[in-house]
Amino acid sequence: MHARRSLPVALALCAALLAVASASAAGSAARGHGDRAGGRIVEVVPCACRGGRSRRHLAPPKPASPSPSGGANEAGPALLPAGGSLAQAPGPWPSPLLTPAARLAALDSLIGTFEVPPFLLPIYQAAGIEYDVPWQVLAAINWIETDFGRNLSVSSAGAMGWMQFMPATWAHYGVDATGSGVKDPYDPIDAIFAAARYLHAAGASTSLPAAVYAYNHAGWYVQSVLLRAQLISGYPSALIDALTELMQARFPVAGRVQSYRHPLSGREQDRALISASARARAVAVADGRIIALGHSARLGHYAVLEDAFGNTYTYRGLGSIARAYAVSKPVTLGARQIARELALPSSPPPSAPATSSIAPDAPGTDIASLSGVKIRLFAYPLRRASYASGGLEQVSGSNPGTYFAGTAALIARQYRLAPLRPGSMVLAGTVLGHLAPTRRGHSSLTFMINPAGRHSPRIDPEPILRSWELSARAGLYGIAVKDPLIDPGTRDATVGQILLMSKPRLQAQVLADRGTHIYACGRRDIRSGRVDQRVLAAIEYLSVLGLHPTITGLVCAQGPVHANGTSFELSRIDQTPVLGHQGPGSLTALTIRALLALQGTMLPSEIISLHSYPGQPNTLALPDHAGRIEVDYGSAATSGLDPRAWSALAAQLSRLSEPAVSVP
Helix, strand or coil, X not given: CCHHXXXXXXXXXXXXXXXXXXXXXXXXXXXXXCCEECCEECCXXXXXXXXXXXXXXXXXXXXXXXXXXXXXXXXHHHHCCCCCCCCCECCCCCCCCCCHHHHHHHHHHHHCCCXXXXXXXXXXXXXXXXXXXXXXXXXXXXXXXXXXXXCCCCCCCCCECCCCECHHHHHHHCCCCCCCCCCCCCCHHHHHHHHHHHHHHCCCCCCHHHHHHHHCCCHHHHHHHHHHHHHHHHCEXXXXXXXXXXXXXXXXXXXCEEEEECCCCCCCCCCEEEEECCCCEEECCCCEEEEEEEEECCCEEEEEEXXXXXXXXXXXXXXXECCEEXXXXXXXXXXXXXXXXXXXCCCCCCCCCCCCCCCCCCCCCCHHHHCCCCCCCCCCCCCHHHHHHHHHHHHHCCCHHHCECXXXXXXXXXXXXXXXXXXXEECCCEEEEEEEECCCCCEEEEEEEECCCCCCCCECCHHHHHHHHHHHHHCCCCXXXXXXXXXXXXXXXXXXXXXXXXXXXXHHHHHHCCCCEECHHHHHHHHHCCCCHHHHHHHHHHHHCCCCEEEEECCCCCCHHHCCCCEEEEEEECCEECCCCCCCCCHHHHHHHHHHCCCHHHCCCEEEECCCECCECCEEECHHHCCCEEEECCCCHHHHCCHHHHHHHHHHHHXXXXXXXXXX
């Protein structure tokens, strides 16, 4: 860390940690539990943060847990609960038992210490899940070593990159997490995954202090890392989840962006003016629903999008609004059809050869052209009857690229065009319109963000736009892993790579996975983009672990409860039926434990089976789930975030300096 910032940050860390512990203790005492919070002793520890940043990483640890000497465990008992795990503080926070003035002071004090660039949150969480390391510890190490990538100079000892690895250590533990073919210590994704791999090899699953000591042989370093990790875990889960959810979105403009800034008046800090190349397109930043669309004297052409988490994005001052958007063709299946699709195929014994020497059709023959199907063209396609019966497609064209910026989720025969209007469900990347032309030959729009949650204020969008830019620069959600069936010698995607894939890449990955069985109508749900990205990642996560789920419930034919695509049901695990195989030691129990190991926004809000699990409030037992496991990501977790926190958080994010992220 920069030496000039070490003392103020150390003091802020101490004050914030004392506030967390004091608020937790006050809330517990008020409930009659003395100095216990959540069944664990809350102990206020002396702050022993030291300035400067460590640059010396010793020899790689053995896979077994090391036995460091010195002060490796000095900070452990005071800062970590038994077992060495870290749980994010539940929301709402601070405790409602505090006075309003005390709550506001504690909240401002805590948020004022938030230093984590938001785009790094999904990376920490994905690496932590893959290597069984609390993501807060990875963030804490990154904080100490390079101030979250803001100082990437090589140390006098030769340590380098985002997590300050010695070259010899990197040679052993470096990771190509992005699938680029290069292990790059200056790539934030590769470096953070490598640090998680190192800590796992050093025994982080059994002793975090010992693993951190192996990372750097200094007692003060262990205490400083764990202090920061405890501070990060003290932020309300609603706050961390809200930022992580926002990071799943993309930049709202497709085209060369010139700049984004507040309007010149300086009084409107809750909006950003985005300038781009001529005829740049405004695109949906995330999957969501159009809740407003039109034109007014004050807003000009405008569109308002609400995503699956409840965040709303306003595009105003557009040059034009898209006339149509692509939507998947509906499929309706009855119970018999679904049962038939889920049954194993049966065929009579063959009575003829599988191949013959008869010559195939002449090359270039279009079989479809022999069917006699004609394409209808309308003389007046904009008339009401013609418009609804195919005139819209005729006037708009049929190229998917007209409606998507990026890879279209559907092939031509699986989508139809529909008028873009309030209530339309659109995919991320859907073209909503074109930016308004300017006098200088460029184009522009005004962009605003209202985070999810009741009464949440409109926030400064500049830090979020900057985070989306950094995400794209780092390749976040753009990881591409080669298919080992197509490219021999390549490896399957890892858990961490799965969690950082873009939604289109995840769709292709799940559909191509031969170990995952999904009913035909559910596969159409995935192709159409109706299934939530977290659901896709969870399905592929289970497959990568070797559990190979059989998915029998997504959106199609599941009723209104599953209409938003944020849940799934599985009836078999590695070909073993859930029915008759629940309870301790079963594959069902193993699957639920695997889902409970997920972190951050990937942790399901509800897992329903015949059994609940002690200490896991998101597990539920229902008697009608004897033959299935239901996994639900539910509604947005951001609703528990105090509205006042958003203003303070946006102001803090705007003060953060930008880390060094090179374009891959």
